[in-house]
Amino acid sequence: xxxxxxxxxxxxxxxxxxxxxxxxxxxxxxxxxxxxxxxxxxxxxxxxxxxxxxxxxxxxxxxxxxxxxxxxxxxxxxxxxxxxxxxxxxxxxxxxxxxxxxxxxxxxxxxxxxxxxxxxxxxxxxxxxxxxxxxxxxxxxxxxxxxxxxxxxxxxxxxxxxxxxxxxxxxxxxxxxxxxxxxxxxxxxxxxxxxxxxxxxxxxxxxxxxxxxxxxxxxxxxxxxxxxxxxxxxxxxxxxxxxxxxxxxxxxxxxxxxxxxxxxx
Amino acid sequence: xxxxxxxxxxxxxxxxxxxxxxxxxxxxxxxxxxxxxxxxxxxxxxxxxxxxxxxxxxxxxxxxxxxxxxxxxxxxxxxxxxxxxxxxxxxxxxxxxxxxxxxxxxxxxxxxxxxxxxxxxxxxxxxxxxxxxxxxxxxxxxxxxxxxxxxxxxxxxxxxxxxxxxxxxxxxxxxxxxxxxxxxxxxxxxxxxxxxxxxxxxxxxxxxxxxxxxxxxxxxxxxxxxxxxxxxxxxxxxxxxxxx
Numbered sequence: 001x002x003x004x005x006x007x008x009x010x011x012x013x014x015x016x017x018x019x020x021x022x023x024x025x026x027x028x029x030x031x032x033x034x035x036x037x038x039x040x041x042x043x044x045x046x047x048x049x050x051x052x053x054x055x056x057x058x059x060x061x062x063x064x065x066x067x068x069x070x071x072x073x074x075x076x077x078x079x080x081x082x083x084x085x086x087x088x089x090x091x092x093x094x095x096x097x098x099x100x101x102x103x104x105x106x107x108x109x110x111x112x113x114x115x116x117x118x119x120x121x122x123x124x125x126x127x128x129x130x131x132x133x134x135x136x137x138x139x140x141x142x143x144x145x146x147x148x149x150x151x152x153x154x155x156x157x158x159x160x161x162x163x164x165x166x167x168x169x170x171x172x173x174x175x176x177x178x179x180x181x182x183x184x185x186x187x188x189x190x191x192x193x194x195x196x197x198x199x200x201x202x203x204x205x206x207x208x209x210x211x212x213x214x215x216x217x218x219x220x221x222x223x224x225x226x227x228x229x230x231x232x233x234x235x236x237x238x239x240x241x242x243x244x245x246x247x248x249x250x251x252x253x254x255x256x257x258x259x260x261x262x263x264x265x
Numbered sequence: 266x267x268x269x270x271x272x273x274x275x276x277x278x279x280x281x282x283x284x285x286x287x288x289x290x291x292x293x294x295x296x297x298x299x300x301x302x303x304x305x306x307x308x309x310x311x312x313x314x315x316x317x318x319x320x321x322x323x324x325x326x327x328x329x330x331x332x333x334x335x336x337x338x339x340x341x342x343x344x345x346x347x348x349x350x351x352x353x354x355x356x357x358x359x360x361x362x363x364x365x366x367x368x369x370x371x372x373x374x375x376x377x378x379x380x381x382x383x384x385x386x387x388x389x390x391x392x393x394x395x396x397x398x399x400x401x402x403x404x405x406x407x408x409x410x411x412x413x414x415x416x417x418x419x420x421x422x423x424x425x426x427x428x429x430x431x432x433x434x435x436x437x438x439x440x441x442x443x444x445x446x447x448x449x450x451x452x453x454x455x456x457x458x459x460x461x462x463x464x465x466x467x468x469x470x471x472x473x474x475x476x477x478x479x480x481x482x483x484x485x486x487x488x489x490x491x492x493x494x495x496x497x498x499x500x501x502x503x504x505x506x507x508x509x
Binding site for chain 1: 309354355356357358359360361362363364365366367369370371373374377378381398399401402405406409410413414415416417419420421423424427431455458459461462464
């Protein structure tokens with residue numbers, strides 16, 4: 001078993017593209033981490049395409065629309081909602097790779113495992129209120145356009161308000177990650193990114209207004225509750241994906257790895 | 266405490282958890298047969314009045330309620346079994362715990378979504394005098410959640426398959442065919458994600474792909490994984506016994 005965990009002697013990669021992929025699969029000592037990282041990249045790309053292009057739910061339609069316009073919106077976007085959210089129903093849970101890699105980053109820091117565990121538990125069900133409930137409500141609307149318009153209006157509200165259903169998870173989760181980064185002495189992630197986590201947490205405070213107002217900058221489609229929030233979240237996501245990549249690149253297998261069986265909890 | 270004593274504590278009680286699987290499976294099968302909407306799956310093409318009539322038919326109503334209460338009690342009983350699989354992933358010759366983190370991240374999702382679907386069914390059945398359109402709405406939400414929410418099951422099968430393929434040691438925890446089997450199950454679950462696109466045919470929630478293939482795949486996965494996890498735990502205990 002110990003031999004299986006040892007770093008294999010370097011074998012030169014072959015010249016062909018397929019040969020190089022096979023070489024990575026056989027010999028890359030960081031393969032597990034790279035699989036998780038590429039899963040994150042694929043997930044966020046599909047997530048972006050589904051929400052912004054296929055279903056047209058981002059940027060969101062107006063919170064102040066009347067029932068006839070809401071019914072029309074469901075009719076216009078029916079196929080996109082059903083196919084796009086079908087894709088999320090199929091692969092949405094691959095987002096757990098993101099949580100897993102972030103938890104791994106915290107475990108490598110010089111802080112208590114309580115931080116990693118808190119983060120993991122906070123995010124383990126985030127997809128249900130924050131993403132899947134949105135998709136379920138809007139799919140229920142799209143699948144039966146002859147439904148009573150008042151019920152379509154209810155599903156519309158449920159869909160777009162549920163998208164903010166993870167306010168607390170992102171708020172507390174980002175702070176947990178921030179504190180871990182700021183306390184860490186192993187230099188796993190840069191300190192400024194710790195402060196940026198707090199910035200991300202604050203967007204969840206601003207977005208809360210969408211549960212109260214239907215018009216203006218604080219509505220779910222407003223400049224503050226959606227656009228500024230989305231810009232910060234977009235930059236934050238891009239930055240953390242990049243830093244996780246750098247963390248993997250800078251790791252030295254013999255020195256930095258948490259062996260599977262020794263990483264208690 | 267010696268090292269062998271410590272490791273035997275690690276597997277202590279695991280066989281009991283594993284044997285809970287066939288016991289709770291009996292409750293699942295019983296509840297499945299009792300729910301009148303499963304044995305002959307409810308067609309999504311029913312009108313609101315037909316859906317309400319189905320729910321409040323005196324022959325159906327108690328069976329709907331009791332079967333969903335039993336599912337609510339025992340649906341989440343899958344979690345200890347999934348945790349046993351997670352522990353076997355920890356025994357694999359991986360350099361990092363990342364794949365077990367990914368797998369554990371998926372564990373609670375499937376049973377939680379099943380629990381939400383179960384509640385939607387119970388809410389739909391609660392008040393016979395309610396507007397049939399509302400009964401139909403909750404029936405739709407229940408079926409959409411039950412049928413199409415396969416992502417946690419798909420992801421956990423794919424992460425498990427990757428973990429098995431990367432378990433590079435002389436005597437791997439699971440044989441490679443278990444990895445192939447998990448990918449096959451993930452593929453069999455995929456069409457159900459798109460069930461709301463069709464009100465009839467194989468893709469609809471009562472269709473061959475979305476109901477029988479998907480639920481058959483889940484049942485087969487639980488059965489096969491139950492056997493291979495049982496074998497792995499017994500082998501682990503023999504190894505620990507020999508080491509002691």
